Amino acid sequence: MTILVIAEHTNAALAAATLNTVGAAAKIGGDIHVLVAGSACGAAAEAAAKVAGVAKVLVADNAAYEHQLPENVAPLVAELGQGYSHILAAATSNGKNILPRVAAALDVDQISEIIAVESADTFKRPIYAGNAIATVQSSASVKVITVRATGFDPVAAEGGSAAVEAVSGAADAGKSAFVGEELAKSDRPELTAAKIVVSGGRGMQNGDNFKHLYALADKLGAAVGASRAAVDAGFVPNDMQVGQTGKIVAPQLYIAVGISGAIQHLAGMKDSKVIVAINKDEEAPIFQVADYGLVADLFEAVPELEKLV
């Protein structure tokens, strides 16, 4: 059994989610190969070769793979993946974009966002916004799977010494082109990897008031998230959204400020180790999942919290 893990990377560096995905591959068992498809991605490939437990790194270096356009990358993965028992990618926006296209090209079903490995062909995954957990079994010749990073511990980024091998595949399919991107800049830890997350909701009232959360987050070394209400109201950019349709986080501590706790928000954070809710409405559903709840006006409680921690 050999498993192919599709690396999540920025050409220059390996994304943390790749380590969790290799962690999931290790639970399945077998040799682990990592595919780094990109352009001038030597640094990412070197980083992948050092990851503990990786037997081989395949590098597909081609200008067509620079922005990981699925029309170009999916045929490459499908071609390389035929000899493998499993193809895994992190359930990031990139992994979700590419992998179903790979599965269909191989004519197999895909299993999305697994949170546990039961055996080499049986996995657990959440459905209905995390309100039910399905155990699914695949009889496909190649099992194509995306991995929810928060469900698996990352493997060590150092200690491995995998062989690096160049591979080539189909080049530009000529169906799509990268035009540009606007990335939100932040000095705080990345939301999905942070140990502490402070999130604000509609109760923040406006974007300016998020400064209270930023101040608290900086003191705690935390990332800042938001509910959909806060994003839709334009308080913060959408890549900060935590929930069924945003990011899934499972930090040690999640502090929900001015968030009522709708089903769709809980889907993104209810696996956090400790949940704190600060809300002035003591009937808010968030208190049903919070380990510690504080019924208070956030505009008094948050600055006080910031002062005291």
Place this chain on the structure above:
Amino acid sequence: MKVLVAVKRVVDYNVKVRVKADNSGVDLANVKMSMNPFCEIAVEEAVRLKEKGVASEIVVVTIGPATAQEQLRTALALGADRAILVESADELNSLAVAKLLKAVVDKEQPQLVIMGKQAIDSDNNQTGQMLGALTGFGQGTFASKVEVAGDKVNVTREIDGGLQTVALNLPAIVTTDLRLNEPRYASLPNIMKAKKKPLETVTPDALGVSTASTVKTLKVEAPATRSAGIKVKSVAELIEKLKNEAKVI
């Protein structure tokens, strides 16, 4: 240009679903069903393209039981021109749905296919991408902005770090994200008119598609419940608990 919109009938997003006692699935008997929220956004985007004069005809398609006609009528009331129901009583996996949609695409020859990024029941986020592979069309997934320009469509996509814009050759597939638009409500006169719009029913067999699957669900369980928490009285008490009891700060 012709636009094909795929919609799905799912449990209403406000319903808190319950897992069946025998762990065979979730209990959907007598539960309110609606159009998947992302599909509503897809219908809205198609209607806006028609209002701008970009789209000439909107065909809405669903794959599901006979009752899914309700969701097709909703889409017709929102502005779709005609509807196709691929009737299948079984719950189908994404690949089977993508194959059926491929058969419909072959027949209808749309220039643009718009669908939701994921259905809120299975939470798979696969069908649009799979249809992309089967048809060979380019895919603009998680779209927050769609602009048709000549023989291309520019799609701004929501990615983990922010936004990315790609240009796709037509025909292409777009899957919608929440911020693409704010779906309208159907007015009563439009709901009445929608009853007269054409709705064609076909079967997977008639489309020549096998819906066999390699993935089966063994069981469905309720997630582990969190133990009840406590309410603290003050910020000082909260910090004390976090430091000494939970030891997370």
